[in-house]
Amino acid sequence: MTYKLNGIQLNEFFARVASDKKLYLPVDTENGARFEEWTEGKTLSSKLNTVRSAKDFFFPQVQGIVDFKLEGKNIEVIDRREEVKDFVVFGVRACDAAAFAVLDRVFLSEHVDSFYAEKRNAATVITLACSNPEETCFCSSFGIDASAPGGDVEARLVEDALYLSPLTEKGEAFVESIKDLLVSADDAVVEADKALIKAKIAKLPLASLKPADLRDKQLETFESEAWAELSQSCLGCGSCTFVCPTCQCYDIRDFDTGHEVKRFRCWDSCMYSDFTLMAAENPRHTQPERFRQRFMHKLVYFPMNNDGVYGCVGCGRCLKKCPVSLNIVKVMKRIGGVKNEQ
Numbered sequence: 001m002t003y004k005l006n007g008i009q010l011n012e013f014f015a016r017v018a019s020d021k022k023l024y025l026p027v028d029t030e031n032g033a034r035f036e037e038w039t040e041g042k043t044l045s046s047k048l049n050t051v052r053s054a055k056d057f058f059f060p061q062v063q064g065i066v067d068f069k070l071e072g073k074n075i076e077v078i079d080r081r082e083e084v085k086d087f088v089v090f091g092v093r094a095c096d097a098a099a100f101a102v103l104d105r106v107f108l109s110e111h112v113d114s115f116y117a118e119k120r121n122a123a124t125v126i127t128l129a130c131s132n133p134e135e136t137c138f139c140s141s142f143g144i145d146a147s148a149p150g151g152d153v154e155a156r157l158v159e160d161a162l163y164l165s166p167l168t169e170k171g172e173a174f175v176e177s178i179k180d181l182l183v184s185a186d187d188a189v190v191e192a193d194k195a196l197i198k199a200k201i202a203k204l205p206l207a208s209l210k211p212a213d214l215r216d217k218q219l220e221t222f223e224s225e226a227w228a229e230l231s232q233s234c235l236g237c238g239s240c241t242f243v244c245p246t247c248q249c250y251d252i253r254d255f256d257t258g259h260e261v262k263r264f265r266c267w268d269s270c271m272y273s274d275f276t277l278m279a280a281e282n283p284r285h286t287q288p289e290r291f292r293q294r295f296m297h298k299l300v301y302f303p304m305n306n307d308g309v310y311g312c313v314g315c316g317r318c319l320k321k322c323p324v325s326l327n328i329v330k331v332m333k334r335i336g337g338v339k340n341e342q
Contacts, residue, residue: 004185005162022087053245054096058119062266069260084118090126094149095139095315099245127151136316138206147197231291233324238269243317
């Protein structure tokens with residue numbers, strides 16, 4: 001069932017949603033679009049994607065885990081976990097929604113990460129169809145449909161009107177909570193919009209990229225001489241990992257305040273020289289080895305262990321942010337992990 005806002009402005013809709021629970025959506029800032037809590041006066045960004053992905057809601061860059069307070073020979077363990085209240089995220093694109101499914105396989109598998117799970121359970125995700133996909137987009141290479149982005153509620157803007165299609169129980173509950181603002185909509189409008197978006201995607205420069213299944217060629221791929229050549233220009237800056245919606249590596253750090261020790265979980269990057277550094281040594285001594293690890297994980301290791309699901313969703317952020325224009329598309333082509341289908 002599809003619904004349409006009944007003659008109400010978008011910001012009025014946001015105000016109504018925010019009156020019940022916190023609402024987050026992409027807004028424009030000096031440093032590009034980013035997800036922020038909606039308050040009066042903030043408007044939805046027209047940018048296709050935020051600079052950093054929506055994974056921050058469930059797997060934040062820095063997260064306090066626990067504090068330790070020492071008094072004599074006694075150690076007090078202080079749980080700093082705060083209650084997670086229900087919230088709504090509006091404007092999540094198909095690539096980021098697909099990235100949630102990748103992260104779920106990591107954090108919600110055996111030995112569930114309770115920090116992640118609490119936030120996932122509390123969130124209602126409202127996706128937004130990509131009316132104008134960009135040249136750096138290649139989500140379709142991984143079977144992601146930008147015209148039908150999924151989530152709890154699927155939204156689309158057609159001729160300045162907002163259409164909503166609930167897909168889950170959470171989505172149904174959300175729509176029910178604002179039912180007085182909505183009217184039933186013609187599904188033909190939605191189907192026409194989907195067809196238009198798919199036609200645009202078919203014309204994108206990377207539309208023909210199709211990842212090959214390398215699970216049976218992992219050794220051959222691992223030993224490829226191309227890694228040394230490709231990594232020559234890599235700065236090891238980690239920008240690609242920090243804008244990536246599927247990267248899930250983290251480190252645990254302790255900070256001594258002088259009064260107590262605070263333990264944090266913070267993002268890490270396989271591109272850093274101290275990544276997985278142990279007392280004995282670092283298992284990857286050179287930048288080519290670290291470079292190889294990043295892309296082997298996304299294109300070989302992750303699909304090997306996750307029913308063929310790749311660790312990339314084709315959002316294009318790394319294409320935009322790499323300071324030396326080195327990205328996963330170039331790697332896929334050079335290594336032979338992509339077939340160009342016409």
